[in-house]
Amino acid sequence: MEIGENLVLREKQKRKFLEICEDSRSLLQELNQDLLERVLSWLPTSTFLRLTSVCKKWKSVADSATFRLACSQVPFRDPCFFMVDSDPHLSQHPVVFDSAEKKWKKLNPLPLVHPKKNQETCSNSIPVAASGGLICFHSTNGDFTVSNPVTGSTRLLPALNSISQQPILSISMAANSERFKLVLILDQLPNLSFKMYNSYTDLWEEEISLNQKINNSAEAEKNDYHSQYFLTSGNVVSADMQRSPFRQYSAALTVENGDEILYFLSSSGTVVSCNLTHKLFFEYPRLLPVFSEFSIDIVECGGQMYVVLLSEFFESASLRVWKWDENMHAWQQIAAMPPASSHKFYGKKVDINCSGAGDEMLVCLYSAEVCSYVMCNLVRNEWIELPHYHTEDDKARDFVCAFSFEPRIEADI
Incomplete structure (x- = not known):
């Protein structure tokens, strides 16, 4: 009897829900096109x-120029994180983590077109930067492609033959609803330069050299003292810095006091700041001694640059977030993963890769022994481990890093 009553109750609830949906849809149908x-x-x-798929009227809205304009006026979308597989053969089946719904979702394959093989998918392209609703891909032959992962629209950028002999140190991107730009940092320290692509003109601008900004000796000594204070004792193991090839060009692009600042990591793990407005660069003091075992990444959240660092000492692992304090001329810790969570990464030679959006960042921790994804709220210092993604045949896919983007159908390329 109880089972029958439950079935009747569920049927009534379902009928009531459908009535509410029908009433709501009828009300929306009565709205004029602009208001809808x-x-x-x-x-x-x-x-x-x-x-x-509700009705033809709603479907027509998706292709409306005025609807895209209305979408562009929404100031913020909850971000999605475009995941990069450890197995490059799986890149043809992209997966995102939707922070709004707290779910993994599959995307349609992106049509990255190879210039010499028109209409063919370029399988050797990897994501290198993201901003707004767009993601930039870089291929092994040097081509850049920008794509909107929601709509699948794609744009192949002009070739960069003029800098083919210069190494690219970092790639960053800035985008809004109307245009985007790509910024490359070139050459090697201390001979840095940058080159910028402007989607409005569809051209690469002239390469510009950067001059080095040097602190006075008193400030340098002060920086060296403060930068190493939490590792003043204990045995530290020498090791190379851990970096994923998928994040070798990682950078953070911000605007501070009207100046456009690009941050990237040098090959030795120091943070380099490039003021694109004044054409200057500055190398920050190290967070840890030169010979220490750690993995490091930089991330932009809420218009600020942060350094995320995994260190090992006293037979434990510590994952901390740091921010540069201009007044104190020193790195200041602003968040830390609880020790009970970070200790499991000790001795695993984990590579950390971060992607930020607003007050939150997604940290991917990957090695041959462990794979984990943690969402951190920098304001609340709250750390939440995400579940693993499983395919339809219940096989787990391991992701090495992610790129944050806003799911915007109006993002124009």
């Missing part, structure tokens, strides 16, 4: 894409 587009523009992108 404004209402729908505030829906999460994934929700709207599902709702386009």
Whole structure:
């Protein structure tokens, strides 16, 4: 009897829900096109894409230029994180983590077109930068492709033959609803230069040299003293810095006091700041002694640059987030993973790779022995480990890093 009553109750609830949905849809249908587009523009992108199958009127909204304009006026979308597989053969089946719905989702394959093989997918491209609703891919032959992962639209950038002999140290990107730009840091320290692509003109601008900014000796001594204070004792093991080839060009691009600043990691693990406005660069003091075992990454969150560092000492692992304090001329710790969570990474030679959005960042911790994904809220110092992604045949896919983007159907390339 109880089972029958539950079935009847569920049926009534389902009927009531469908009635509410029908009433809501009828009310929305009565709205004029302009007002309807404004209402729908505030829906999460994934929700709207599902709702386009509701009726022909809603489906027509997706292709409307005025609807895309309404979407561009929404100031912030909950980010998605485009995941990069440890197995490059799986890159043709992209996966994202949707922070709004706290779910893993599959994307349609992105049509990255090879210039010499028109309409063919370029399988040797890897993501190197992201901003707004766009992701930039770089191929082994030097081509750059920018794609909107939501709509699948793709743009191949002009070739860069003029700098083919110069090594690229970092790649960063800045995008809004109308245009985007790509910034490359070239050559080697201390002979740095940068080159910028502007989507508005569809051209690479002239290469510009960067001059080194040097602190006075008193400040340098002060920096050296403060930068190593939490590792003043204990045995430290010498090792090379851990870096994933998928994040070898990682950078953080910010605007500070009207100046455009690009941060990247040198080959030795120091943070380098490039003021693109004043054409200067500065190498920050180290967080740890030169001979120490650690993995490090930089990340932009809320317009600020942070350093995330995994260190090992006293037979334990510590994952901490640092920010440069201009007043004290020293690195200041602002967040730390609880020791009970970070200790499991001790001795695992873990490579950390971070991607930020707003107050949150996703940290991917990957090695041959362990694979973990942790979401950190920098304001609350809250750390949450995400579940692993499993395929339909219940096989886990391991991701080495992620790129944050806002799911925007109006992102223009």
